[in-house]
Structure formats: structure tokens, C-alpha cells
Amino acid sequence: MRAPDHPVLSKGDVLLAVENVSLGFGGVKALTDVSFDIRKSEIRAIIGPNGAGKTSMLNCINGFYYPTEGRITFKGVKRPKMRPYEAARGGIARTFQNVALFKSMSTLDNIMAGRSIRMTSSFFWQLFRHGPAMREEVEHRRFVEEIIDFLEIQHIRKVPVGRLPYGLQKRVELGRALAMEPELLLLDEPMAGMNLEEKEDMSRFILEVNQQYGTTIALIEHDMGVVMDLSDRVVVLEYGRKIADGTPDEVKRNQRVIDAYLGVAH
Amino acid sequence: MFYREAGQFKTNYVADSAIFPLREDRIGIGLIVLAAYALAFIGNSFLLQAVMIPFLVFSLASIGLNILTGYTGLLSLGTGAFMGVGAYACYKLMTAFPEVNVIVWIFVSGFFSAAIGALFGLPSLRIKGFYLAVATLAAQFFLQWCFIRIPWLVNYNVSGALDAPLRTLFGIPIVGATATPQTRYLVVLTIVIVLTLIASNLVHGRIGRMWIAIRDMDLAAELMGIRPLQTKLLAFAVSSYYCGVAGALLVFLWYGGAEYDVFNINQSFFILFMVIIGGLGSLIGSFFGAALIFILPIVLGIVLPALFEPFGISVGADVIEHLRFMIVGALIIFFLIVEPHGLARLWQIGKQKLLVWPFPY
Numbered sequence: 001m002r003a004p005d006h007p008v009l010s011k012g013d014v015l016l017a018v019e020n021v022s023l024g025f026g027g028v029k030a031l032t033d034v035s036f037d038i039r040k041s042e043i044r045a046i047i048g049p050n051g052a053g054k055t056s057m058l059n060c061i062n063g064f065y066y067p068t069e070g071r072i073t074f075k076g077v078k079r080p081k082m083r084p085y086e087a088a089r090g091g092i093a094r095t096f097q098n099v100a101l102f103k104s105m106s107t108l109d110n111i112m113a114g115r116s117i118r119m120t121s122s123f124f125w126q127l128f129r130h131g132p133a134m135r136e137e138v139e140h141r142r143f144v145e146e147i148i149d150f151l152e153i154q155h156i157r158k159v160p161v162g163r164l165p166y167g168l169q170k171r172v173e174l175g176r177a178l179a180m181e182p183e184l185l186l187l188d189e190p191m192a193g194m195n196l197e198e199k200e201d202m203s204r205f206i207l208e209v210n211q212q213y214g215t216t217i218a219l220i221e222h223d224m225g226v227v228m229d230l231s232d233r234v235v236v237l238e239y240g241r242k243i244a245d246g247t248p249d250e251v252k253r254n255q256r257v258i259d260a261y262l263g264v265a266h
Numbered sequence: 267m268f269y270r271e272a273g274q275f276k277t278n279y280v281a282d283s284a285i286f287p288l289r290e291d292r293i294g295i296g297l298i299v300l301a302a303y304a305l306a307f308i309g310n311s312f313l314l315q316a317v318m319i320p321f322l323v324f325s326l327a328s329i330g331l332n333i334l335t336g337y338t339g340l341l342s343l344g345t346g347a348f349m350g351v352g353a354y355a356c357y358k359l360m361t362a363f364p365e366v367n368v369i370v371w372i373f374v375s376g377f378f379s380a381a382i383g384a385l386f387g388l389p390s391l392r393i394k395g396f397y398l399a400v401a402t403l404a405a406q407f408f409l410q411w412c413f414i415r416i417p418w419l420v421n422y423n424v425s426g427a428l429d430a431p432l433r434t435l436f437g438i439p440i441v442g443a444t445a446t447p448q449t450r451y452l453v454v455l456t457i458v459i460v461l462t463l464i465a466s467n468l469v470h471g472r473i474g475r476m477w478i479a480i481r482d483m484d485l486a487a488e489l490m491g492i493r494p495l496q497t498k499l500l501a502f503a504v505s506s507y508y509c510g511v512a513g514a515l516l517v518f519l520w521y522g523g524a525e526y527d528v529f530n531i532n533q534s535f536f537i538l539f540m541v542i543i544g545g546l547g548s549l550i551g552s553f554f555g556a557a558l559i560f561i562l563p564i565v566l567g568i569v570l571p572a573l574f575e576p577f578g579i580s581v582g583a584d585v586i587e588h589l590r591f592m593i594v595g596a597l598i599i600f601f602l603i604v605e606p607h608g609l610a611r612l613w614q615i616g617k618q619k620l621l622v623w624p625f626p627y
Contacts, residue, residue: 084485085493085494087489088490088491101483103483105482113492116472126467137471142279180490
């Protein structure tokens, strides 16, 4: 697997900045005045109790929602209102809390589908499945096979993903996101519903992606052990507001975070 | 025994991503194509004209609808109208430019229905499922209205019907009253094979994956950079292209002339049933569906009287007709209960079992 094509930013620069973002649906405020940044090549965790607005935050970042107030800057440019596919073409990939694979397609085809935006052969050649179309297919297949090797899913290459157990589906979904060669990878609860062994595998993959290819990762996770071990910095949300931001150690000692998770005596 | 995956190793990605990776499958397909061509020379004119040509035409239309409904997951009830656009476009083109070969116009006429199809596909960005089906009904009614009300489409023919003027290929009549069933069948067969091949190339490549992605999980597809509108409109255009060509073939190589009501809502439903029973998202299923819905009643019409004859029971034609409806209806229900994913899935399961036969797994 290659690193992203044009590394514009070096490690540690701000890749994505969220500034004073608020998001409301009618009377309901999902996010209120949230600011944080994600730096190049770091693993950034977003945590918080249920309903804190974590997924809404991701949805803003990849263009599902447009913040009612505030702005999001990606690679130094303020983002206009955009559709999710534009965010994807800009280099933001994502996995879902509930697996969102293409159920009837095989593992291979799912990950190949992740290459769609990088495949450019014309419709004309697609009609014949020869010449440029076939060359491109093979070239991208080679890339996809590297991902399959990396995630150790060779044995299920041709199995329709609908038939796979949950843990493997999560892994295929990560593979599909990696196939986009994203600059920013958003993982929405990559370890939900997994057993210890699967969590260890997934953690290993996340760390390897981050270290070997320098991919910036923002992840939502409820398993505190995982979050504290994996992430470089953690942002904590509660009721749509940011209550803490810092290294795992700082966040762990923060009284407001402890209160949010354990509750306070009133 | 003869159908085994074992021992067939793929050493490059081209071979591994072949549409038929198994040698036996390739041989099987080759044999079927050969047999189909051989049929032109051994089949009688009833078999060719009344069974095989319509079967192929409906198969082609089913492939068209399958691309839209089966692969991209967009329900359409406008198939009949899109077939009509192809037929009327072909008629206008072949009468306006008689010097150009009719085969060319049959292929070109598909582009007209592709354009119209893409136009009526625009609502698909916003609406899905049954609601989209209702929106495509607008295409069905509006286009049918055009076929009736715009006499220009039939060159101001007083009867309001399409007729098939004589057209030849290498001096042999292929369209018109003097064209023999044999030549018509060969032309239809070749066109259907070429277009099926192209459809198969499309659905197995990048575009097919994008269509299926939209069908299976449109939000995830969009988050992977797949543009929903373009992808859906492309599906509408390609689908309507196939329907349009099928419509042109229906009028000029099967009916030999037709009126607007050939392309009514019943035709749309007829094709939709073929697609559902054959198997959504399967090209071979389109052929199965067309066979079950179109050929089976014909076969029953011949077989049923012959079944009663040895027992000296004489049954009237009306009883045969009723029996035919009952049997076909019962079979449709039976197949849908046994395998809701259509005949194509049954075929696939059969092949899987055959691969390991005589062992259960």
C-alpha cells in the first residue's frame, strides 16, 4: 500500500480544524460551539457518553450535515457546503457504527468498490472490458490484494460479505475505507460488539495503518482501554459540548470527564 | 464429476476476474450459443417466429430492466414506454434515412430511449422504492400519450400504426413482410448476444460495482465518492437503451408492425415479472424469467391436450386455456416461495451442488 499521493502537510500540522461548530435540528441541539483540531498523522479519539454528539460530529466532517454555525477547515481551506461524495473525493473516508457494507458483493468487490473514485477508464472501454478498462481493473486489483493481505482476509476474498461474521465484516469495512487511500480516516466505533481477540486485531490494524502509511485517524470508541492505548489526543463531548481535550492522561484526570462518565452527586 | 473447480489455477488477475472463471462454464455457454444458431436451421417457422424471437426480445428487455431494478435497485414501471420510444425512433430513422442499414438504426434508436429514460430518471435522486415506481408511471402514461397524439411519429399514417417497410442486409430481407423467420431469428439472436455480452462486461466492472453499491447501501456508496445522481442516471440510460432496442426488435422483427397499445402498462408489468421471477441482479435470470413467463404457457398449450388425449378425455380449448393460467400462476407462486431470489439463484445453488457432487459438501 502506498502513502497518500501528495503529502501536502507534514506530520503535526493541522489537517482538519473544527471551529465553534454548532448543529441543530429544529429545536434539538446536537452540537454546541465545539472546537478542536485533528493533526496530520495522529490518532484522535472522540469520546463521550451516549447521545453526546460524537456521530453527529463525524457526520459534519464528512459532509452529511452542514453545521448551522461555525466552520470546518480541511487542509487549510474553509469547507463550503458539500455533499458527502465531495468530501470523499477530497480525501475523507469513513466506516460506520453499524456495518454498512454492500452485502451482496464479495469482499474483493467491496474493497474494489472503494477504488471507484480512482478508476478513470472511460465508459466506452467498460463496455468491452478490454484495453484500458481491464488494465485498470488489474492495477487496482493489485492494490486491493495488498489491503487484503494487510488485513489478513485472504480466505474470504470471494465470499459475499453478508455471510461473514460481524468481526470480519468490520475488517472488510476498514479495508474498503483504506482502498480510498484517504488522508483522514473516520472510524465510528470500529470495535463495537467485538470480543477481546478481535479488538486486539483491530487495534493492531489501526496502529499499523497510522504508523506505516501516516494516515490520520479520528475514531469514536466506547472501550476506554482501547481509546487510552491507541490515541494520541482525545476530545470528550457531553450533551453536544466539548468538556475536555488533551492527551489520554490529561483527559483521564479531568474532573468533568470523570463526572460525565461516573455521574456526580447532586 | 465433469464439473469441477479443482485443478483450474489462475495465475494472473485477468484470468481470475474472468466472467466465467470455470472452463466448464465457458464450454457450456459456447454450446448454448452454438445450439441457438443451429436452431435457425433445424427449427420450424412456428418455433422461430412465435417462440424464439419473442423470447429473445423479452429477454433483452428484461436485461434492460434488470440493470435498473436488479442491479441499481431502482423500481421502474416505464419499461413498456421506453421500449416504445425505441420502436418509434427506429421507425422515424429508417423511414427518414432508408439508405442506411436498418441494423444501424436499431442500435441507434436505443440512444433515443436512453435519453428519454435518463430524463425520467431524474426524480430517482430524491425518491426511492415504490414512490419511484409511481414516478416512472408518469413516463409510461406521458409517452403513451405521445405515441397516440403525435401523428408525426408514425409519418401521419392514417391507421396510427407502425408498419415495417422492406429492409435488407446483404440483399436478404430482414425487416418487412418478405423476411423469413429464419433470417429474422438470426438477426435478433446476434443482436441479443452482442448486447448481453456488453451488459455482462458493464455489470462486472467498475460501473456494475457502483450500481450495486447504490443498491445495497446508498449512503455508504456516496461516502466512498460515488456520485449518486450520475450513477443512477447512467443506470436509467443504459437500462432504457436495452429496452429501446428490444422495443425496436419487437415491432420490426417480431410483430412486423404495431400500434401504440403494444407499449402499454401491461407490457411494463410483464417485463417486471420476468425480472422478479428470473432473479433480480442476474443476467442469466433475465433469460430464465422470459422463458418461464413467455415460453411456458406456449409449451403448456401444446403439452396439455396431448396429455389428455391417451385417456380419451376430450377437453375444450377454453379448459386448456384456464388450466394454462392456473398452472403458470401456481408455478410462479411456487418458485417465489421456494426461492424468493428467483430462478437465477436456484441455478446458482444447483451449480454449487454440482461442483461437489456426489458429496453433500
